[in-house]
Amino acid sequence: MADTLRSVNPTTGAAFGDPIAETTPEAVAQAAAAARAAAPGLAAMRPHDRGDLMRAVAAALTGHEDAIIALADAESGLGEARLRGELARTTGQFELYAAYAETGAVLDVVIDHAAPRATPPRPDLRRWNTPLGPVAVYAASNFPLAFGVAGTDTAAALAAGCPVVAKAHASQPATAVLLGAIITEALEKRGADPRVFAVVGGFQAGLDLIRDPNIKAGAFTGSIAGGRALAEEAAGRPEPIPFYGELGSLNPVVVTPEAVAQRGPALVEEFAASMTLGAGQFCTKPGLLFLPEGHGLDEALAEAVRAKQVHPMLNGRIREAYAAEAARLASHPQARFAVEPSEAEGGFAVTPGLIEAPASAIDGDDALLHECFGPTALVLTYADAAELERVLPQLPGGLTATVQLATSTDPIAQTALPLLAERSGRVLVNGWPTGVAVTHAQHHGGPWPATTNARYSSVGTGAAARFVRPVAYQSTPEPLLPEALHDDNPLGVQRRVDGVLEPAAGA
Amino acid sequence: MADTLRSVNPTTGAAFGDPIAETTPEAVAQAAAAARAAAPGLAAMRPHDRGDLMRAVAAALTGHEDAIIALADAESGLGEARLRGELARTTGQFELYAAYAETGAVLDVVIDHAAPRATPPRPDLRRWNTPLGPVAVYAASNFPLAFGVAGTDTAAALAAGCPVVAKAHASQPATAVLLGAIITEALEKRGADPRVFAVVGGFQAGLDLIRDPNIKAGAFTGSIAGGRALAEEAAGRPEPIPFYGELGSLNPVVVTPEAVAQRGPALVEEFAASMTLGAGQFCTKPGLLFLPEGHGLDEALAEAVRAKQVHPMLNGRIREAYAAEAARLASHPQARFAVEPSEAEGGFAVTPGLIEAPASAIDGDDALLHECFGPTALVLTYADAAELERVLPQLPGGLTATVQLATSTDPIAQTALPLLAERSGRVLVNGWPTGVAVTHAQHHGGPWPATTNARYSSVGTGAAARFVRPVAYQSTPEPLLPEALHDDNPLGVQRRVDGVLEPAAGA
Known part of the structure; x- marks a missing residue:
């Protein structure tokens, strides 16, 4: 008998609908x-x-x-x-x-015409992707x-x-x-x-x-x-x-002292909103917030996080793992809960949480550098640029990294940004990573463990x-070539001919 | 004591020069x-x-x-x-x-300016490769x-x-x-x-x-x-x-009946030359030659191959593997040596070889579809287009595949070429795969086992x-961006701005 999958409503924890058979090996x-x-x-x-x-x-x-x-x-x-x-x-x-x-x-058409008088002579070569x-x-x-x-x-x-x-x-x-x-x-x-x-x-x-x-x-x-x-x-x-x-991804956010001075309370609100979006179940959730020592935002942060109503977790297993991981992080000798998350009434409901530690706690110790999937984040307090220079290169690879700054001449931003770029697929300034624009320039990836490649x-x-994958055609008569590789470009595709880029027809 | 590496002259089999220490784990x-x-x-x-x-x-x-x-x-x-x-x-x-x-x-710079009035609004995003x-x-x-x-x-x-x-x-x-x-x-x-x-x-x-x-x-x-x-x-x-x-790669070559009729003897000479180049130790050696039944080139082929003087093999292990693999291929019940390779006088010297079989021998049986690294190739005789249609999809992935034809309307060529393109990284017409032009359109790769990717x-x-790997910068002020991503393109690099390709300065 084939096993079955069940729909479960996270807001109630109750199964509903007909069981759905798992696909058999034959199928x-x-x-x-x-x-x-x-x-x-x-x-x-x-x-x-x-x-x-x-x-x-x-x-x-x-x-x-x-x-x-x-x-x-x-x-x-x-x-x-x-x-x-x-x-x-x-x-x-x-x-x-x-x-x-x-x-x-996506075809990435490249055409190099024959160069019979080159040294060495080159044959006609045309490449596209299949x-x-x-x-x-x-x-x-x-x-x-x-x-x-x-x-x-x-x-x-x-x-x-x-x-x-x-x-x-x-x-x-x-x-x-x-x-x-x-x-x-x-x-x-x-x-x-x-x-x-x-x-x-x-x-x-x-x-x-x-x-x-x-x-x-x-x-x-x-x-x-x-x-x-x-x-x-x-x-x-x-x-x-x-x-x-x-x-997985931690998506660190570094806030400079200038940014705290300029708009600390707004940043607190924005962070709490981004971190709890979708119950913190975004791959781009800002899970690690670096604040300068003496930032004075402790109370505001705790209040903002506590005030967030979040969706229930997606399933019971994720809810259990959330509670366990938050507890594990807070048990670190240098960490403590600023807001302790808990299970809540109804289905897989939870409340958000916040953990605090000094940035030095991750220096040579990766115990705190694990994603807590759900609406709990870690606030790390750093002393100065030198401390960031030491700890940021120790972060695991991530999808995103963010700097909150007031001016682009801010020395903390100038220190942090290139270090974060080395460990991330996307770097943001004065934004929050939970929105991912779908455009040509977008990159949603990053060094391990953000992605496998x-x-x-x-x-x-x-x-x-x-x-x-590319296939190159050498000295192939036009009637035997794919249309995309014909000289007169009947499909009007973007291509590179003898090194010169030609945009797509109508582009 | 660290192990050592020795230089050995393949033409004599004798070691020469000082032993070279293997690099230690510490080094x-x-x-x-x-x-x-x-x-x-x-x-x-x-x-x-x-x-x-x-x-x-x-x-x-x-x-x-x-x-x-x-x-x-x-x-x-x-x-x-x-x-x-x-x-x-x-x-x-x-x-x-x-x-x-x-x-x-190689930086593949892509710049998408902000589109604040788009739905959803898009931030400024700039991507390059690091x-x-x-x-x-x-x-x-x-x-x-x-x-x-x-x-x-x-x-x-x-x-x-x-x-x-x-x-x-x-x-x-x-x-x-x-x-x-x-x-x-x-x-x-x-x-x-x-x-x-x-x-x-x-x-x-x-x-x-x-x-x-x-x-x-x-x-x-x-x-x-x-x-x-x-x-x-x-x-x-x-x-x-x-x-x-x-x-590894077999680099099949399909010769059409028209090509045999037009230039059979020349093809035989060219094949023997390409197959024995560098003692057959090219990754693009044409190791598999498909000839139409009744091609009448048996004697010419044997003669051409026998006449080739080849370099010695690169080392003793390769020489042994060459002899063993040639013998294994020829022991297939449907195969036989047309020219039996052998060891020769002086160092790692060998003589070239040729094995014959009907194309049907590889139908549902991959015993003959293994590279013999060295100057021995396999000639497979095919009946018609239908037989090629059946056996070509059974070839392993390869770096190259070649069709020798007389006209581009040749039905055998029309059948073979797309099937070969599906299993190879480069397709050649009326050429030999052992030359690899270093150009933009070149592709030297192919499906497993030609490459791992x-x-x-x-x-x-x-x-x-x-x-x-790509890194995208979102809403990042210009002073904090890498120069290659600045609006005025100070490095003059090729890039794509708001979807439009711009060639490199001076290109």
Whole structure:
């Protein structure tokens, strides 16, 4: 008998709906084989046709907005307002990647014409990117839509021309099934091959999927332990495949004395809001706040954090781990609770917390440098620039790092910013890391353990580059070349010809 | 007592010169720590200064040409003419990467200005690439210069701004020491930090190096077994690091019946020359020749191969493996020797060989699909397009694949070319894969087991991208931004501003 997944409402802790069977090993293999069979057709689509297909998926998701929001809210407890915004971001991702696919930028076309009189003579060489093949996408629970089975990894893989087999998160199985059905219907309505997208569920199905020979890449958002285990599975296969895991991050924020003087109380409010957003279950939650000694904000901080009403945690396991990790951090000999978090009434509800320690507590000791997933953060008090210079290089790699400053000539900011850039994928000034703009320049990644591969982003157009590989054609007659490599550029794609960049037609 | 490495002359089999001590674990750690200490300085160099530094290294190598050639020839037996050409390629690589570093293309600067009235509003975001840090480079024996300790991986890493600790190949320890001394002297002469380049030697030193916490990436050219083992070490570290291995490749060549009719005898000569180049010890050696049934070239092929005088094998172990693998292939029930290879007089000398089988012998059976490193190849006779359609998708991933055709409307070519492109990094028409042009469009990589990561090339300017990671700056005042991200582009680097490509100044 197959195991089942249950929907549980975090606001009540009660299970609801019908049990959903975990995907059997045979069904996982079938989904991967179907994706492999559909891969050449998807790869052969012209950029504009692929763009149209992706916009149709976005429109279908919007068309089922109410049903999606209701179910995602029941399974995540994140609330309607947040989830409506998240759905808009999710469909926006499909649209951005669609436009990106249309420019042909993901193809990265490079043409070097023959140079028969060069030393040594060079043949005609033309390179483009081809899709890797079916991608296993592992959905995260903290963004049921934007990082779920129809999230950024799925949109990026489709833009690259790769079919997707997405593994549902155990906390949101019904939402995943619904999203899968909507996408399948949208594909069928357009006469597209529905095998380019499938959803599977269950822990064993996730393992079976990364081991399946028809899967050619993996993308994951979740815990360090889970991501590391899947990354090692991917590397240890008879045919190793690339694996992109986005894991944990502390997201340090350094506040300069000038900034405290200029707007201390406002920073306290903003920090408390950012840190407790989504019950602190953001991968970009500012979990580490560096304040200068004598900042005088202790009471304001405790008050602001205590006043925050937060969503319940996503599931019971996360709630337990939250309490345990907060207690572990506060038990450090140099740390103490400024606000002690606790469990609260109703489902997986909790209250936020705050832990204080001197910055010297992390000097040569990484016990405090572990993410507490949930609405508790650590405030570290630093003495001066010299102390930051000593401790900041000891921080683990992260997705983001922030400096709050008053002037760009501030010596503390000048010290902190380059040190933070060395350990992070995104550096912010006078902002909060919990918003991630989906643009070309965005980078949502960072050194280990933020990701398994710091070269890549799971947000922004760069995310599609994870799922392609280059192929060069040497001295190949035009009738045998892919259209994107023809001299007259019939697809109007962005390209680099004899070293000179040419934008996409209409760009 | 430390183990030692010995120089051995492949033309005589005799050891020469003083024993060279293997690098101790302490010395490996020291070299990695020194590289780490030198990393920020190298990273902070302006593109043009880095370019100048690399050209100085190239000039120093050219300045010591005679000494390098003499020693590399004594340790490799590859002959003066070939090695002089290879040194020119090696210095050419440094110069190409220097020019590439100067365009700033490796920085991949993307600037998206703030869009406060967009929905949702977008902050100012600017992204560039920063160096990963010290790179462990594993030298190959078959190209003592172009893929040696001063080879393409080293030049690409320096262009990316990463220090290099290069592990010498056990067959060419003295050449590695000499190259290391020349580079160190060139760096010191310019007043540059000599810690950005070091050479280590010994099997254990290679392992220690990939495990060293100061090493942030690895690049390797060599065997599947060696590359796989190092790749798993890299993935299994407490902090996993990217690893780029270029391993084995069969490099199939499909000859159409039209091509046989048009120029069969010429193709036979060209194939024999390409297959025996460097004693068949090229990663791009055409090891698999598909000929149409009734090609009538059997005798010519045997004669051409038998007539080839080849260099000795690089070392005794490779010579033994060559004989054993050729015998294993020929023992396949459907295969036979057309020309039986053998050991020859003098050092590690061998004679070339040829094995024949019907293409159906690889249908559902991969026993014949293993690289025989050395001057022996497999000729497979195919019946028709349908047979190619069945067997070509069963080939392992490779660096290259070639079609020899007479017209681009040839149905066999039309069938074979896309199937070969799916399994290779470079597709050639009417050429031979053993020449690898070093250009922008080049791709020297391919699906497993050709490489551990099909996204990357170890030849061509794309090779530098393996050693950088992006960092995005959000809402950061210009005085705190790296110069490359300033609005007025003081470094004149290539960039993409609000979606529009801007070439490098002077490009």
